[in-house]
Amino acid sequence: MSKLFNWYSGLGLATKQFIYLFIVTLFLVMVLAYRNLSEAEALLKNQVIRDAELLVGRTNQYIDASLDNVENMLLLLSTRYDLFEDGNEAIAADTLRKFADYNNSIAKTLYLVRTDGKVYANEQVNYDIIGNPMLPELYKLALENYGAINVSEPYYSTMSGHTLAYVLPVTDARRQLQGVVVAEVNLDSLTERIAPMIYQSYALMTRDGNIINRLDSRDKMLPYQAGAYPPVLQESFREQLEAVKIGVSRIEGNHHEMLAVVKSTTNRLGWSLAAFIEEDYFYQGLQQLNNNYRTASVVWMIILLLSAYLLSRSFTKPIRRFVEKMDRLHDVQIVAKLPVTRKDEIGRLTQSYNDMLERIQTLLHKTKSAEEQKKEYELKMLRSQIAPHFLYNTLACISSLAKQQRIDEVRDTIRSLVKLLAFSFDKQSEYVSIEEELEGLRMYMHIQQVRYGEQYTYELDVDPSLLQYRILKLTLQPLVENALFHGISPRNGGLITIKGKLEHGVIRLYVRDNGIGISRTEARKALHDQFEQERSKYRFTGIGLRNVHDRIRIHHGVPYGLRIGSTPGVGTVIRVGIPVLTENDERLGIMG
Known part of the structure; x- marks a missing residue:
């Protein structure tokens, strides 16, 4: 034993590590092989059962979630009792078609069954040809538990095949029964x-x-x-x-x-x-597992001799060095790159690590810069929202109207001023609907027309379907203000037109005036720091075109913002591009 110990002591460090790794690893492999063979049967069975229980539970949750979608769809349709009225057949069929298309993964066919037996379906033509003999029974089922959703047993439908139905009675505002909404579930899907x-x-x-x-x-x-x-x-x-x-x-x-x-x-x-x-x-894999262990034990001893040696010499040491250097990293913003001295996988790993640090630093700088810029523009907007001269002159105008006993005009002007100030000071959300933004414009232009006369006119031509979408507050008002004071004011009157429509999935808003216009050079510079128009002290806000343009880009990205076109003596048009954003998207934080 002493001779063996003396021989082991005289070996080099790499050889000692090789022998140690070989003996320890071989021992662990043999112990694990023995234990695995004795416990494989129980472990395999328990694992399969646990997996099955987990999958069954998740599947049950998925079924509940899918059926919740059907219930939500019926509840939404139950609020549309107007679809049951005479003359709304086309609207009813189109509404059912949209609901069915949106929920086609779970809903197969949707019906509205009126009290007089008239039926509307999302596939009206097919229904008119082949019908559905189950609808009378489903109508009765809906009324059995009045006011709640009922579910039928599985049956065969001429419209939906193998299915079952959700049914819900629909009443109007006076609680009068209008009919029943039926959804046949897509059981095949x-x-x-x-x-x-x-x-x-x-x-x-x-x-x-x-x-x-x-x-x-x-x-x-x-x-x-x-x-x-x-x-x-x-x-x-x-x-x-x-x-x-x-x-x-x-x-x-x-x-x-x-x-x-x-x-x-x-x-x-x-x-x-x-x-x-x-x-x-x-049990089908246990015999093969046993044979595999026998073969693997022989092959493993041969491979282990070589791999343990290579692991000691070429892999373990550089990995430890690399890990030690990584452990010393505490601040990714201030860090020195690791030297790349190898051309193998360790060298490529080191180079990838250096590249990763560089990308992280770049992203951190961009994120920090964007946040600072965003805060800066938001502060600018808040600081310059209300110009005091605008309030002074508007109040002076109201006083003049009062002295002239023009009480109705005083009342309308005060109402417009109060609503305009309330709209501007409301800090609940940075976003408002396009309809609310246009309402703010109406109040603003009413005040300007009272102050300067009816020669300052405006027109609104915005697609009604856009009014529900969200827009950054005070996006259009600074543009109209700019057109008023720098476009048509020098001509002592003119027309401002605001148009809006949906183009290629992007909301386009246009503010056009027939004022004095500017040159192409000035139009190109209007959205840069080098260009700054003189601001009238009678304007409502101090928000300029650049501020509006940058706020849109900060929130929605580079593809959006302002574009300016102008012809001297003819007028100017400013195009605003913003993404389609709903109130639900705003709550979820989806800002384009």
């Missing part, structure tokens, strides 16, 4: 989405024991009734399945083979999901 989630085979059952999913005759695990199409489970097997408790159980399947059954809890509709796994599935 639901089955296709559930099938990849479950091991081997499954069955989705209603509280009455009816099978919802379409069974596959090629499935050799479950016993089917002979000669039945579509396939139907044998009655004895279905009764066994109903009696199975929630959790993991055993049941006799086709050809008397035992199956493991994982059954879920019932959902809100009383549905339950059962996944089937053949018990032979748990």
Whole structure:
């Protein structure tokens, strides 16, 4: 023993590490192989069962989520009792078609059944040809639990095939029954989405024991009734399945083979999901695993001799050095790059690490710069929102109107001023609807017309479908103000036109005036720091074109912002490009 110890002490460090790694690793491999062979059967079975339970639970959640979409769709349609009125047939069919297209993954066919028996469907032509004999029964089902959603048992529909229906009565504002909305569920689509989630085979059952999913005759695990199409489970097997408790159980399947059954809890509709796994599935890989361990043990000893040596010499040491240098990294903004002295994977890893640090630093600088710029422009906007001279002159105008006993004009002017100030000072959101922005413009132009006369006119030509979309507050008002004081004011009157439409998925707003115009050179410079028009002290705000342009780009990106075109003596047009943004997108933080 002393000679062996002396021999080991005289070896080099790399050789010692090689011998140590070889002995320790070989010992661990043999221990692990022995333990794995003895425990493989139990582990495999438990793992498969746990996976099946997890998948069944997730599948049940997916089914609930999918059916929630159907319920939400019915609740939305139930608010549209106007669709049941005479003369709204085309609107009703178009509304059903839109709902069906949007929810085609779960809803197959939608119907509106009036009290007089008239039926509207999302596929009206098909319904007029082939009809649906189940609708009278579904109408009665909807009225059984008045005011709530009812769900039918599975049936065959001429319009939707193998399906089941959600039904809900619809009443008007006086609580008078207008009809029933019916949604036939796309069970084929639901089955296709559930099938990849479950091991081997499954069955989705209603509280009455009816099978919802379409069974596959090629499935050799479950016993089917002979000669039945579509396939139907044998009655004895279905009764066994109903009696199975929630959790993991055993049941006799086709050809008397035992199956493991994982059954879920019932959902809100009383549905339950059962996944089937053949018990032979748990053992089929064990023999091969045993043979693989024998072969792997021999091969592993040979490979281990070589790999342990290479690991000691060429891999372990540089990796440790690299990790130590990485551990010393605390601030990615101030860090020295690691030297690249190798051309192998370690060298490429070091180079990739240096590149990653550089990209992180660049992104941090860009993010910090953008945030600072955003804050700067927002502060500028808030500081210059209301020009005091505008208030002084407007109040002086109101005083003059009062002295002239023009009470109605005084009242209208004060109302417009109060609403305009309330609109500007409202800090609840940086966004308003286009309709609210245009309302602010109307109030602003009313005040200007009172002050300067009717020679300052304006026209609105905005697509009504755009009024619901969101826009940054005080986007159009500075542009109209600019057109008023720098375009038509020098001519002592003129017309400002505001137009809006949707072009290629982008909202385009145009502010046009027939004022004095500017040259092409000035138009090109209007959105740069070098160009700054003289601001009238009578303007409502100090917000300029550059501020509006930069705010839009900060929030929505470079593709959006202002474009200016002008012809001297003819007028100027400013085009605003913004993304289509709804109130829901704003709440979710989706800003284009």
